[in-house]
Amino acid sequence: xxxxxxxxxxxxxxxxxxxxxxxxxxxxxxxxxxxxxxxxxxxxxxxxxxxxxxxxxxxxxxxxxxxxxxxxxxxxxxxxxxxxxxxxxx
Amino acid sequence: xxxxxxxxxxxxxxxxxxxxxxxxxxxxxxxxxxxxxxxxxxxxxxxxxxxxxxxxxxxxxxxxxxxxxxxxxxxxxxxxxxxxxxxxxx
DNA sequence: ATCAGTCAGTTACTTTATGTAACCTATTAT
DNA sequence: ATAATAGGTTACATAAAGTAACTGACTGAT
Numbered sequence: 001x002x003x004x005x006x007x008x009x010x011x012x013x014x015x016x017x018x019x020x021x022x023x024x025x026x027x028x029x030x031x032x033x034x035x036x037x038x039x040x041x042x043x044x045x046x047x048x049x050x051x052x053x054x055x056x057x058x059x060x061x062x063x064x065x066x067x068x069x070x071x072x073x074x075x076x077x078x079x080x081x082x083x084x085x086x087x088x089x090x
Numbered sequence: 091x092x093x094x095x096x097x098x099x100x101x102x103x104x105x106x107x108x109x110x111x112x113x114x115x116x117x118x119x120x121x122x123x124x125x126x127x128x129x130x131x132x133x134x135x136x137x138x139x140x141x142x143x144x145x146x147x148x149x150x151x152x153x154x155x156x157x158x159x160x161x162x163x164x165x166x167x168x169x170x171x172x173x174x175x176x177x178x179x180x
Numbered sequence: 181a182t183c184a185g186t187c188a189g190t191t192a193c194t195t196t197a198t199g200t201a202a203c204c205t206a207t208t209a210t
Numbered sequence: 211a212t213a214a215t216a217g218g219t220t221a222c223a224t225a226a227a228g229t230a231a232c233t234g235a236c237t238g239a240t
Contacts, residue, residue: 001104001170005097007198014091023217033199038218059207059216069177076173079166080091087159097227113188123228128189149187149236 003047008032008040013070014077016050020065049073093137098122098130103160104167106140110155139163 004010011030015021021029027037041064044050049070055061066073094100101120105111111119117127131154134140139160145151156163 001100001174004094004170005100007095007097010091010095024215034218035200035220036198039198059214062217072173072177076166076169079169080094083162083166084091087162114186124189125191125229126227129227149185152188 006040006043008036009044010077010080012037012040012044013049013066013073016064016066016070017074017077020053020063022061022063026064044070096130096133098126099134100167100170102127102130102134103139103156103163106154106156106160107164107167110143110153112151112153116154134160 008030011032012026015026015029023034023037023041026032027034032040041050041052045052047069048067051065051067053063053065055063098120101122102116105116105119113124113127113131116122117124122130131140131142135142137159138157141155141157143153143155145153
């Protein structure tokens with residue numbers, strides 16, 4: 001709960017459910033500042049929820065993806081989605 | 091999501107799942123400051139998730155409880171609980 | 181009548197978190 | 211050499227949260 005009630009955590013995981021993504025892409029998609037995204041991704045990596053993969057291409061590409069632990073979050077987020085659809089019509 | 095990622099919202103709803111409760115009780119149970127609890131309860135009331143019931147006893151008793159919309163949150167919170175138990179053993 | 185106690189908050193002030201925009205480092209292309 | 215791109219970080223400003231003291235309505239005891 002302390003995890004989810006941190007701002008952006010839910011949206012970041014939700015965003016990553018659609019597949020591995022790079023820093024800039026996540027930033028643009030959910031509208032979080034680079035500073036906070038950087039902090040959150042480090043936290044999520046330490047929690048073992050997110051993985052950081054470096055592809056030494058040119059230019060370098062770094063992708064963030066969910067681990068098994070992170071993927072297990074999906075049902076929670078689908079549930080939230082479902083609740084929203086049922087109750088936030090107004 | 092913007093709702094749940096506000097600090098304390100999840101814990102307040104979780105706490106209210108165990109039944110109607112008064113201000114002081116919620117405050118003590120989850121360790122939120124009176125100031126923020128007051129704000130959050132107002133927000134939740136405006137969202138139609140929480141109800142405020144006044145019992146003009148002596149001294150006055152005011153209880154907060156979940157509406158139908160709020161009770162529909164239960165499955166989300168149970169899911170989070172379940173996830174925690176599965177993954178936060180370490 | 182006055183003092184202390186309870187409940188449900190509010191207010192003033194401090195600390196922490198977040199946002200903004202500029203900057204840094206490494207690599208490659210021109 | 212200069213500029214562009216990716217992936218951040220830093221310094222500074224604003225917003226949110228914590229703390230502790232206070233208000234206001236009521237009651238019960240002195």
